[in-house]
Amino acid sequence: MLEVLRDVLVTPTEMTAIDNAAAASGIDSFALMRSAGTAVSAAALRLFPEALRFVVLCGPGNNGGDGYVAASALADGGAAVAVFALGNPEALKGDAARAKSACPLTVQPLEAYEPKLGDVVIDALFGAGLTRDLPAEAQRTIARASEGHVPVIAVDLPSGVDGRTGEIRGASFAAVHTVTFMARKPGHLLMPGRVRCGTLEVFDIGIPARLVSERAGDLRLNTPAAWGSHASALDPATHKYRRGHLGVFSGGPRSTGAARLSATAGLAAGAGLVTLASPTEALAANASHLTAVMLREIHGTEDLAAWLKDKRVNAFVLGPGFGVGKKARDFALMLCDRALVLDADGMTSFEKDRTELFERAASSGGRLVMTPHEGEFARLFPEIAAEAALSKIEKAQAAARLSHAVVVYKGPDTVVAAPSGHAVVNDNAPPSLATAGSGDVLAGIMGAHLAQGMPAFEAAAAAVWRHGEAGRRAGRGMTAETLVECIPPLP
Ligand SMILES: NC(=O)C1=CN([C@@H]2O[C@H](COP(=O)(O)OP(=O)(O)OC[C@H]3O[C@@H](n4cnc5c(N)ncnc54)[C@H](OP(=O)(O)O)[C@@H]3O)[C@@H](O)[C@H]2O)[C@@H](O)CC1
Ligand SMILES: [K+]
Secondary structure, eight states: OOGGGTTBBOOHHHHHHHHHHHHHTTOOHHHHHHHHHHHHHHHHHHHOTTOSEEEEEEOSSHHHHHHHHHHHHHHHTTOOEEEEESSOGGGOOHHHHHHHHTOOSOEEEGGGOOOOTTEEEEEESOSTTOOSOOOHHHHHHHHHHHHTTOOEEEESSOTTBOTTTOOBSSOOOOOSEEEEESSBOHHHHSTTHHHHSOEEEEEOOSOOHHHHHHHOOSEEEOSGGGTGGGGGGGOTTSOGGGGOEEEEEOOOTTSOHHHHHHHHHHHHTTOSEEEEEEOGGGHHHHHTTOSSSEEEEOOSHHHHHHHHTOTTEEEEEEOTTTOSSHHHHHHHHHHTTSEEEEOHHHHHTTSSOOHHHHHHHHHSOOEEEEOOOHHHHHHHSHHHHTOTTSOHHHHHHHHHHHHTSEEEEOSTTOEEEOTTSOEEEOOOOOGGGOSTTHHHHHHHHHHHHHHTTOOHHHHHHHHHHHHHHHHHHHOTTOOHHHHHHTOOOOO
C-alpha cells in the first residue's frame, strides 16, 4: 500500500471516478486489472500453499475480470484451478472480456460448483460495483461454500458486502483474507462488512497516489495522523493550570459512579485539574470515593452560573449517570458556549425538543461533542436513523450537520463526524470495550482533550483512538476501572 494513502477511505463512487481519471490520463486499464488479479493469485499461493484446488468464482463485471486474471496466473504457476461464472461469460465487456478471453481454462456455470475438501475459493463475483442484493444463484453458492467450510479469499470485497455501507446485500462470503486495491473502502471498516473481510491487504496496482487523493473525499481512518498535530498541546510537562480544568457533573446519590469514572479518566488522560460537580445530596457519596479529583457542590442553575464565572474551568462532561430531564437540559444549554461533551442522559434529555440545543451549538461559538450509541442516535436523530439507504458514516455526517456539533456515533466501528462533513472511522477498539462504564471513560478522555484546548473534532477522534488502545492494553477481563489505568500516553 502507498504510505500516503494509508488512512484514506474511498467510496465506490469515488473509486469509479479514480478509475476514469486513470484511464483519461493514459494509464492502461487492462494493466491495472492484470496487476489486481496477479496480486490476488500471489496472496492465494502465499496463504494456501497446500490448497488442492483453487476455485475462482467470476462475476459479470470487472471484479470477475480480476478473477479471470488470477485464475490464469494460478494455472500458469502449475496450480489446479477451476473457474465458475455467474451469468454468461460471453456477455462480459471491456477489460473483463479481454481477461476472460486470455484465460485458457474451461468456465462452468456457478451452480455447478460443489465444494470439495482442499478447495480454496477466490471470490471475484462482485466488488465495488454491487448495487443491489446478490442474485439467488450467488446466495446459494455462498451457502454451499460456507457449509463446506471452504476458505475464501475475496477480491476487493467479499461478494455481498456493500462497499459504501458495509451492509450485507442478501448474503455474503466471510473471507479469511481480502485483497483490495489502492485504498480501503468504507465497507472494509463498517460493521458487519469489516468482520466478513478477514485480514485486509491494500495492494498498489499502480494508479498514481495523486489521482486517488484528489478524488477521495474527507473520510479517513482514525489514526494519530488525523489529529496528532493538535496533540502537542498535551505535553505532560506543562503546568497543571495550563492543561485545562475539566468539570464533570455527577448524578444523584444512587448514580454517582458513572461521573466519577469520567472524572478519573479525564485526569488520567491529561486534564490539569478535574472537578466533580455534585448535587447536595450526593456530596457524601462522592467525597468518600475521590482523591485527586476535586469536589464542588453544584445543586442548581444558580450554583452553576456562579461557577461559570471562573473561566479557567474550560471544559465539561454532562450526562453519565446524570438523570434525564429539565435539569440536564438547563445545565447543557448554559454550558453550550464552552466546551462540552454531552453524553448519555445529557443527550436523551433533548429527545423531545432538540431545537434550542442545536441552535445554541450553531450560534454560541462553543465546542459541542455528542456521543450517541445506536439507541441514543435513534432517539436524538430519528429521521436520520430511519434513512435505511444511508451508511453509518453518512448518518453521522448528517447528524453533525443538523446539530452543528461533532457527533461520535459509537459502536465497534465508531464514526466521528464534524458539521463540515469531515469524518473518521475507528478500527482499534476490541470487542471487550463493550463493557459497563466504558462510555463514561470515553467521555472523560474527550473532556480532557477539550480542556487542553484541542478543537472538538480532533479532541473526539483522539479520545476514541486512545480509548481503543486502552481497551487493547486492558485485555479481556477489563473493567471500566482497569480501562482508566490503561489509557496510553498520546503518541
Ligand atoms: N478500481 C480500480 O481501479 C480497478 C478495479 N478493479 C476491479 O473492478 C471492480 C469493479 O468493477 P465493476 O465496476 O465492473 O463492478 P463489479 O463489482 O464487478 O460488479 C458490477 C457488475 O455487476 C452488475 N451487478 C451489480 N450488482 C448486481 C447484483 N446484485 N446482481 C447482479 N448483477 C449486479 C453490474 O451491472 P448492472 O446490472 O448494475 O448494470 C455490473 O455488471 C473492483 O471491485 C475491482 O475488483 C480492477 O480490475 C483493477 C482496477
Ligand atoms: K469479491
